[in-house]
Amino acid sequence: MQADEDMRKKAEAALKKNAAYGEDFDLNEYGLASETEERADDLEELSEEDQRTLLNVGFTPSEDNRSGSFLMLNNAVTHSSLRDDDVVELMSLRDAMRVHDWVKDYSWKLVEPDKDKYTAMSYLQDANGYFIRAPAGKKSKMPVQTCLLIGSKQVSQTVHNIVIVEEGAELDVITGCSTKHGIDKGLHLGISEMYVKKGATLNFTMIHNWGEEIGVRPRTVVHVEEGGTYISNYVTLKPVKSVQAYPTVILEGKGAFARLNTIAVAHPGSELDLGSKVVFNAEDTKAELISRTITTGGKAIARGEMIGNANNAKGHLECHGLVLGGGMQRAIPILEANVEDIELSHEAAVGRIAREQIEYLMARGLTEEDAVGMIVRGFLDVGIQGIPDELKADIDATIAKIGENAI
């Protein structure tokens, strides 16, 4: 209890602590998001507009091909259902704390409450979120889908998620983050702590589709044990005011592996400060960080960081940024070796599409617009599996628009 009290004091002191990166948001400008919202037990009874919003971030209201669904509107859990309760456990974090007394051992253990004002705020509010657990050896064929939705103006949504994939289990999660139609201003603070245990695999896809005046400050740390695999896909293609994230993966066990793909478009007025960090703490660990960003007038900063603390670790970092019609691209690769037997490399390039590539396709009969569209589509294609057709169509439409505007 004393420890909790100490932590609370630290968090309170951190409420004024600015984050290391990104524009600062004054938390006092935003009201607390409501913790009571109407339940949505049947997702297909939501308004058509709301259903479309969900679909556009990979969340299917019909729940086809999903093993479970979890919806949080503002700070209220409005839906949580499971189709496959043998292979996966899904509930709100607060419920999980009640059901399993050991969940507290996973809470606020990877993310420090006093890291910055956003983590402090989430800690002090005892933020709710999803709890997903794949029991040892269980493999779900279908992903769990979750959605974090802001439904009121000028509020700050605080979320705290915990994902645990136990020994030898496999889990796919698709998380969509969005705002209801007409909500443009707000703040999303999201804490995610993920644990990939021995020989387990977590495939995590996050799709962001925010409003133009939304500030987004996710704080994610992933802990991977021996032989574990963590794959992350992060996609944000729509206008947003500011996203600053620096998810960190700690490869703690021998032979652990991580791959983080980031695909993002910075529209005019958007500032995306997207980092990824991998810490190699055990032998034979491997990681790939791939970042593909496009600016169409906004600002994109791709930070990639690899810290090698154990022998025979291998990592490759790739930051590619396209400037299409203005904006700013900055790639900041950081490689650090603290032992001798280590292999970390990076490849970074920013600039426009090579004229030679566009003309190569034009010589095959494509218009300049189609050629740019095809190259952009290829640029952003990192092979994300399991996204619904509606989202694919939306992504294609966004890319086509980028292609048109780029000329």
Add this chain to the structure above:
Amino acid sequence: MLEINNLTVEIGGRRILKGVDLDVEAGYTNVLFGPNGAGKSALLMTLMGFSGYNVVEGEIIFKGEDITNMSVYERAQMGMGIMTQRPPNMSGVKLYDLLNVISKDMKDTEALAEAIDMVRFYERDVNVGFSGGEIKRSELLQLSAQNPDFILLDEPESGVDLVSIEQLGKTINSLLQKDCKCPGDRCCHGKSALVITHTGQVLDYIEADRGYILCNGTVMCSGNPREMLTEIKEQGYEECIKCKLMKI
């Protein structure tokens, strides 16, 4: 089909082609010989309209239309196609995707790929990690999907092993529909081409109608391609340069 008159081209302010005159009649396959750095590739790139090749004088007439200032896309739409020596790596652009777009979904591109032993590459990024021979086959496959009337081939045999050359030659032949031997019939139904060759090896597989020798950015000579090749093999290009000088 193609008429080049007094074409002078600069790259980065350097004059690469000087007053080139050259014709390709409908149904003909003409061959371009010349030493390294003569400007052969530059001529093909200029004909396709790639940027960086600045026409400072002269004109290119294609199918009766002046295309000198047309975009690459417009030229392709009019029926021109090219196989370049070093196409760019197209990261993220899948070969099957490109083939389907090129053929406007009108052809069974997988069957085309099978015919040229490229099925393995169908889902790969175009040109990324392809060997020299694979690039040639991929280019020919794309041209088969595109089906142009006039084809520019830049050293189709370079970097290809002896066994593959036969396959390549046959593919080019079928692309050009050179199975019809009758010149009259060919000019009605066959495709036209302008082919750069260093070694002349490709001439074992395709019916070439006329040869040109390009040296120092200028056409030195034209005539029967096989006779020219024999002459070049015996005398080298020096003789051509001397010969042209003597004519002047």
